[in-house]
Amino acid sequence: MTPSHESLQLWPAAVSATATQTDLLILAFTVLTLLLTVPVFVAITYFALRYREGSEADRSPSGIRSNLIEISWMLIPFLLTLIFFVWGARLYIHSRNAPPDAMVVEAIGRQWMWKFQHPTGQAEINNLHLPIGQPIRLHIISQDVIHALYLPAVRLQVAALPDRYTDLWFKADKTGTYHLYCSEYCGTDHSVMGGEVTFMNPGDYQEWLTHAGAQQGKVAAGRALYEAYGCAGCHEPGSAVKAPSLAGLYGGPVKLADGRTVTADEGWLREKILNPNGDRLAGGGKQIMPSFAGRIPADELTTLIDFLKSYSSPAAGKAADATPAGSTR
Amino acid sequence: MSASGSIGGTARREPHTPESTIGRKPDYLHAESTLRSWFLTTDHKRIALLYLASITGFFVIGAVAAGVVRLALVVPNGAIMTNDTYNKAFTIHGVVMVWFFLIPSIPATFGNFLIPLMIGAKDLAFPKLNLTSWYVFMAGALFTLAAVVLGGVDTGWTFYAPLSTAFSNTWVLPALIGVTIVGFSSILTGLNFVVTIHTMRAPGMTWFKLPIFVWTHYATSLIFLLATPVITTALILLIAERAFHVGVFDPAYGGDPVLFQHLFWFYSHPAVYIMVLPGMGVISEIVPAFAQKKLFGYRFVAYASIGLASVTFFVWGHHMFVNGQSDLASLVFSALSFAVAVPSAVKVYNWTATIHKGSLRLDTPMLYAMGYIGLFVLGGLTGLYLATLAINQHIHATYFVVAHFHYIMVGGTVLAFLGGLHFWWPKFTGRMYSEPWGRVSALLIFLGFNVTFFPQFILGYLGMPRRYATYPAEFQLLNVLSSAGATILAAGYIFPMLYLVYSLWFGRKAPANPWNAKGLEWETSSPPPTHNFLSPPEVPRIPYDYPIQAKESRDQHG
Numbered sequence: 063m064t065p066s067h068e069s070l071q072l073w074p075a076a077v078s079a080t081a082t083q084t085d086l087l088i089l090a091f092t093v094l095t096l097l098l099t100v101p102v103f104v105a106i107t108y109f110a111l112r113y114r115e116g117s118e119a120d121r122s123p124s125g126i127r128s129n130l131i132e133i134s135w136m137l138i139p140f141l142l143t144l145i146f147f148v149w150g151a152r153l154y155i156h157s158r159n160a161p162p163d164a165m166v167v168e169a170i171g172r173q174w175m176w177k178f179q180h181p182t183g184q185a186e187i188n189n190l191h192l193p194i195g196q197p198i199r200l201h202i203i204s205q206d207v208i209h210a211l212y213l214p215a216v217r218l219q220v221a222a223l224p225d226r227y228t229d230l231w232f233k234a235d236k237t238g239t240y241h242l243y244c245s246e247y248c249g250t251d252h253s254v255m256g257g258e259v260t261f262m263n264p265g266d267y268q269e270w271l272t273h274a275g276a277q278q279g280k281v282a283a284g285r286a287l288y289e290a291y292g293c294a295g296c297h298e299p300g301s302a303v304k305a306p307s308l309a310g311l312y313g314g315p316v317k318l319a320d321g322r323t324v325t326a327d328e329g330w331l332r333e334k335i336l337n338p339n340g341d342r343l344a345g346g347g348k349q350i351m352p353s354f355a356g357r358i359p360a361d362e363l364t365t366l367i368d369f370l371k372s373y374s375s376p377a378a379g380k381a382a383d384a385t386p387a388g389s390t391r
Numbered sequence: 392m393s394a395s396g397s398i399g400g401t402a403r404r405e406p407h408t409p410e411s412t413i414g415r416k417p418d419y420l421h422a423e424s425t426l427r428s429w430f431l432t433t434d435h436k437r438i439a440l441l442y443l444a445s446i447t448g449f450f451v452i453g454a455v456a457a458g459v460v461r462l463a464l465v466v467p468n469g470a471i472m473t474n475d476t477y478n479k480a481f482t483i484h485g486v487v488m489v490w491f492f493l494i495p496s497i498p499a500t501f502g503n504f505l506i507p508l509m510i511g512a513k514d515l516a517f518p519k520l521n522l523t524s525w526y527v528f529m530a531g532a533l534f535t536l537a538a539v540v541l542g543g544v545d546t547g548w549t550f551y552a553p554l555s556t557a558f559s560n561t562w563v564l565p566a567l568i569g570v571t572i573v574g575f576s577s578i579l580t581g582l583n584f585v586v587t588i589h590t591m592r593a594p595g596m597t598w599f600k601l602p603i604f605v606w607t608h609y610a611t612s613l614i615f616l617l618a619t620p621v622i623t624t625a626l627i628l629l630i631a632e633r634a635f636h637v638g639v640f641d642p643a644y645g646g647d648p649v650l651f652q653h654l655f656w657f658y659s660h661p662a663v664y665i666m667v668l669p670g671m672g673v674i675s676e677i678v679p680a681f682a683q684k685k686l687f688g689y690r691f692v693a694y695a696s697i698g699l700a701s702v703t704f705f706v707w708g709h710h711m712f713v714n715g716q717s718d719l720a721s722l723v724f725s726a727l728s729f730a731v732a733v734p735s736a737v738k739v740y741n742w743t744a745t746i747h748k749g750s751l752r753l754d755t756p757m758l759y760a761m762g763y764i765g766l767f768v769l770g771g772l773t774g775l776y777l778a779t780l781a782i783n784q785h786i787h788a789t790y791f792v793v794a795h796f797h798y799i800m801v802g803g804t805v806l807a808f809l810g811g812l813h814f815w816w817p818k819f820t821g822r823m824y825s826e827p828w829g830r831v832s833a834l835l836i837f838l839g840f841n842v843t844f845f846p847q848f849i850l851g852y853l854g855m856p857r858r859y860a861t862y863p864a865e866f867q868l869l870n871v872l873s874s875a876g877a878t879i880l881a882a883g884y885i886f887p888m889l890y891l892v893y894s895l896w897f898g899r900k901a902p903a904n905p906w907n908a909k910g911l912e913w914e915t916s917s918p919p920p921t922h923n924f925l926s927p928p929e930v931p932r933i934p935y936d937y938p939i940q941a942k943e944s945r946d947q948h949g
Contacts, residue, residue, distance in 0.1 A: 074852065081785075084781050087782060088776065088852070091782070098768075099768050099772060102768055103765055106743055106761055106764060110751055110753060110761065113682070113748060114751045116750075119748070120748070121748045121939055122748075128687070132688050135740045136734075139736050146779050147726055147778075147779065149779075151780050153780070154712075173558065206558060207554040207557075207648075208551060208714075214854025218785065219713050219788070220713050220715075221713055221714040223714075224553065224641075224642045225648065241863060245787070247547050247551070247554075247857075249545065249559065250545065251474055252858060252860075253858070
């Protein structure tokens with residue numbers, strides 16, 4: 063399920079009161095902008111025609127006191143725009159102070175994925191499921207470089223810093239699925255570091271937590287290990303090393319250099335991780351993967367292999383798609 | 392001064408040869424012709440042309456990188472190039488355009504050429520330092536260029552830590568070293584201009600007789616001198632952290648990553664005015680010349696230039712509203728950013744008022760100036776959207792920002808650069824360019840620019856983040872439109888390069904003052920002799936002493 067199917071969209075969806083108020087603010091500001099600029103554009107065009115060289119226009123001095131004019135066209139636009147400073151500041155302060163009863167969701171950014179952890183322990187990668195009608199506070203940190211979590215549907219973003227927490231709070235009042243981005247440039251796969259946020263009715267959210275959420279949690283844990291042990295750094299598309307993709311590998315045939323074909327089952331994956339120099343692959347790629355024997359605990363290895371079993375494609379792996387019944391779009 | 396301007400007539404277009412140039416020695420272009428005479432010259436005019444040739448080359452490289460970026464974004468799924476290639480392309484575009492084109496563009500070329508002429512001096516205060524600054528610039532620029540083009544760097548022109556110090560595996564270190572070196576060139580140029588404007592003015596050339604072009608360059612030079620050392624420091628700390636793991640910005644070594652942004656923007660926001668103020672100076676010369684009317688509110692425009700250069704030091708935090716800065720800091724920076732709009736507005740309204748009741752010729756420089764005013768107004772006001780805290784939380788780091796600063800940098804600085812290039816081309820080269828080709832190109836650039844960048848305002852509000860190699864499919868139509876506009880813009884850039892170069896050999900010989908403009912640079916021959924004036928120029932009674940003197944502006948002349 064994608065957030066929008068329209069090929070030309072002219073206004074983004076707004077799902078919170080803050081988002082609607084931000085839209086109102088920018089529309090009002092646009093009206094002022096037009097009031098300040100259209101006269102300039104009209105005047106320049108008109109003067110260019112009226113006073114072109116050789117025209118019979120009146121060029122006698124107008125006799126207007128210039129200091130008065132100068133001060134009025136300095137001060138009037140300034141004071142008018144100050145209205146928008148105050149308006150924008152009030153809205154900002156409101157959006158910076160989360161109500162104490164907000165539900166806290168932990169968000170961790172790292173190259174190049176988001177991990178979200180619900181208060182009840184369920185975790186998900188790149189996608190986020192949240193209930194409507196309740197204040198949500200995202201408690202955000204980064205594990206490496208600076209990222210930023212951006213949710214256009216609530217008109218908010220904030221940096222994910224590597225050394226301290228930042229917060230983002232909102233209260234959605236419409237269900238639906240919308241984009242979730244990283245908006246601070248963070249390296250190679252910056253543009254794929256994101257997914258979707260799905261706002262659900264509270265009942266659907268509870269159901270999601272118990273079913274899909276629990277499953278998501280397991281996959282997410284495996285995905286996190288896949289990133290943490292550096293597997294992704296070489297095996298994801300676009301990496302400099304160009305190691306074979308692991309997406310869709312599980313259960314399929316693998317051609318080996320000695321002519322055999324094996325099935326990539328659990329046991330083979332396990333062996334290949336612990337002893338990468340065995341079973342050389344066909345195709346002549348250089349074997350540079352280090353052995354993980356003794357470096358990865360048995361329980362984590364199981365979780366990692368469970369993730370690989372579910373990993374169908376890089377995109378789906380990130381989404382680990384489990385769209386809930388409550389989605390309205 | 393001769394009052395040769397019969398309004399509306401054609402007489403004013405006739406070339407007149409100032410007495411001071413009769414029986415003259417060869418001009419500065421023909422005085423010597425060896426390579427050595429160019430590469431070891433201390434003539435500010437020749438050094439200006441060295442800069443002009445170099446930054447034109449850098450502009451072409453930056454523009455090609457922009458073309459690669461726009462090509463990649465024709466499809467949403469990144470099918471044309473890898474994310475890594477895309478990231479390196481936009482880094483080349485940003486690094487080359489900001490550091491090696493926009494910052495030196497008008498000051499190092501037109502400023503270098505024209506400041507001594509406009510104040511009636513025979514050169515800058517420190518001619519050898521001037522040449523040195525060109526060599527320093529070229530050394531740093533070529534070093535960085537080699538790093539970003541041959542090696543590749545993927546941090547963007549902003550080099551945010553700790554991505555740049557600990558995580559990027561690209562050629563960040565040489566790129567940083569080169570940019571650091573280029574900073575010294577800015578400092579030397581700024582120093583030279585400040586001393587020249589203080590000490591080299593012709594007798595009678597008081598401060599309030601200086602053209603606005605000189606005022607804006609004075610303001611720019613102050614920023615060069617006061618802000619550049621900060622970026623130099625920041626870049627050296629970045630180098631130290633990347634090379635030696637000195638913990639300054641990376642929390643893994645006990646540093647603070649937001650500190651880099653503070654230092655970076657403490658320079659880079661004033662640097663916006665390094666790019667903008669000289670352009671305002673150019674427009675303030677073109678508009679009165681093509682309206683044959685005194686600049687409206689001369690003193691206000693002069694004060695506004697210094698005002699902008701001062702206030703711009705106190706708004707850097709508006710780049711960091713969502714980057715973990717304290718709320719109080721954000722409130723203060725937001726309010727101060729609104730204050731910057733005031734002196735900018737003064738200039739726009741004053742240029743418009745100058746056209747009122749003028750006698751207008753819509754030649755190429757004036758077309759660029761009018762385009763500049765329109766685009767700069769849009770760029771400036773969309774800057775206020777970004778300065779509004781609640782709006783910033785949505786459009787920060789989206790294509791809205793990209794559109795905003797391209798309206799300022801391309802719609803503003805590049806249009807002013809091209810307008811100035813056409814305006815002073817006869818003075819630089821002694822040749823006239825092709826006026827019909829000039830007008831067609833100016834209109835093409837205006838059209839292409841708007842088709843390229845206006846859709847990006849919409850993309851930004853829809854929520855498309857910047858620096859994205861891939862993007863959601865629903866944004867494709869607007870991105871294709873933007874890329875289509877970029878091809879029109881490219882054509883608009885190519886034409887001037889062709890007809891201007893053509894004019895060097897085949898253009899009509901230029902008279903000393905083809906536009907019947909005021910200002911001492913028009914009092915000497917085109918091109919000027921090596922020492923600018925054969926006899927000391929006569930400083931006019933008032934600045935912008937044009938035939939049409941509206942009552943309001945006569946009231947307050949210096």
